[in-house]
Amino acid sequence: MNSHLSEAQISGWMVGDRPWDLEQHVLMCPACRDSVTRFEAALVQFRTSVRQWSHEQFDPASQVRIGRRDAGWWLTFQRAYGTVAVLAILGCAILSLLHTGRQAPAPEILSADANLMTQVHQAVSRTVPGPMEPLMQLVSWDGRTSSEPVAKEQP
């Protein structure tokens, strides 16, 4: 093996793929040995750093609670309570709207409604439309005009 280790070979070396010729090359080649050693050192330092960091973050005083956890039902209770509260608010709002709809209307609205009803009543009570009413003065259903006085019948 004449060329240096490739990136894949170095990764394979770290995984444990170390065929005989590769081992011989690493032993003989200072550059490849340095590459492998540096990568190994970086990983070892990484492990040391993670362990140190974890050790600092670890709180041995925090208790592991084995058994029924209160947080679960408390959270459920909180959610249920919140849902009920929201539903109650919505119910109140709907009831309020319905109640507002049933309240007596204002006097001016009543007056306008009464006027409108009067107009409707007058319009419906007419036998002919308003513009034709003058004609009705001229026409009589028994052959006379309504304006002509009824003549006395001859004996």
Added chain:
Amino acid sequence: MELTATSQLMSGVGKEIDAPRASAATEDLESILRIYRPKVFRFILASLRDTDAAETLTQDCFLKAHQSRASFRNECSLDTWLMRIAVNLVRDHVRNRRIRFWRRTQLTARPVESLRDWLSDGGRSPEMTMLLKEEVQAVWDAAETLSEKQRTVFLLRFVEDMDLLEIAAVTGMKEGTVKVHLFRSLQAIRERIGVRQ
């Protein structure tokens, strides 16, 4: 000693335990927590980089172990069994992270940006220390970009110092699959270190 304690703890499953045995089981449980809790916490912390989430999931891990202790049949070591639970919890947490944004743990999360400050100089020269810090940071940054499986395998191998068979037992993968994930994670990290250099 650990396995004896575990066996005693597990033997009480489904049986009426009298007071002295219950007390012994509690002591065993405490010894298990004392021994394994730092390791489980470390793995979860390194996976999630969130101290609060790590504490919560560590608690969940032991709670789950306690609840499912009936399923523990000494087919693997207690260490492997607990780490398997931890790996599953981390996986579920990562998958549900987006829909769990409202959780209190997320509100108080203390994410870690850098690992380089946790490297002691160890009597090295300032230049060498600086170089190592850069490389440690590069490994840390690269580990964040790995897929969940690759990161898990990488952390179990290079932080928890497990061999491939142990990792396979913990993750439920085949040894060959573990090797592939580890190889790819190392490739990604090599690339990252190369970019830095």
